[in-house]
Amino acid sequence: MVTSPQKDPSSLLSEDDREKAVQRLREAYAEERISHEEMDKLLDQLLTARTHSELASALNSLPEEVPDTPSTIAAAGGRIQRRGAWRVPRTLKVESAYARVHLNLSRAVIEHPDIDIELQLGTGGATIIVPRDAIVDVEGLHTGWKDLRYKPRQRSHPGGPKIRLSGAMGFGRLKIRHARR
Structure with a gap:
């Protein structure tokens, strides 16, 4: 409703x-x-x-x-990468034991006002680039070894997607940044 x-x-x-x-x-x-x-x-x-x-x-x-069924991207090692005009599902799970993750949502097709991304990463870092007007919520994410690098935008524009990150990262660092353009 x-x-x-x-x-x-x-x-x-x-x-x-x-x-x-x-x-x-x-x-x-x-x-x-x-x-x-x-x-x-x-x-x-x-x-x-x-x-x-x-x-x-x-x-x-x-x-x-x-009910929304989550989409899962998984790899044991190597690299998980999404960039360009890829369609972002409402709920996305990213699972890996050793892979490096790079998700670029700056030119992605985002059809939902709220996006949930669950990270389950062992070792290997992750970089997530979000749209300029996105609001990012990292409260549900737990990092083990290294801290999270994210500097929220000082002024957010109304109408952007809300991206909630949850899950756990073992030994890698998560970097989140807003797209420059």
């Missing part, structure tokens, strides 16, 4: 609420859980809705969301 329980059902919608609802509708259509005709009908309802209750009634007709 896009609307939160604290909001008054009769209160007017914000553009952010409407955009989240449209995104949920797009995802249901892309996953082939609704037909083209249903999407057109619901899109019209979402775009003309003025209150949270009108938005909720349109969204309640959508099928239940399918």
Whole structure:
């Protein structure tokens, strides 16, 4: 559900609420859980809705969301690398005993407002380059041997993805930086 329980059902919608609802509708259509005709009908309802209750009634007709299955990138040794215009899944697991990891999300296709990246690394460092407007949360990440190198942006731009890093790193260092352009 896009609307939160604290909001008054009769209160007017914000553009952010409407955009989240449209995104949920797009995802249901892309996953082939609704037909083209249903999407057109619901899109019209979402775009003309003025209150949270009108938005909720349109969204309640959508099928239940399918839980996200994580994508896994794994290697015993060597290098794990993603760069360019690669599609970032909602949940990404990176597992390795000895590999060096380099994930560049600066030009990646990011379709979700929240991205969870779970690192399970033994030895070998990792470098993650995030988009300029990304908000990075490293609270769920545990490093064993070396510290984390990350300097948060002083001014973040609204609308960027939130990237949550979790998991554990043994003997490597994790470097996170924002893309320069």
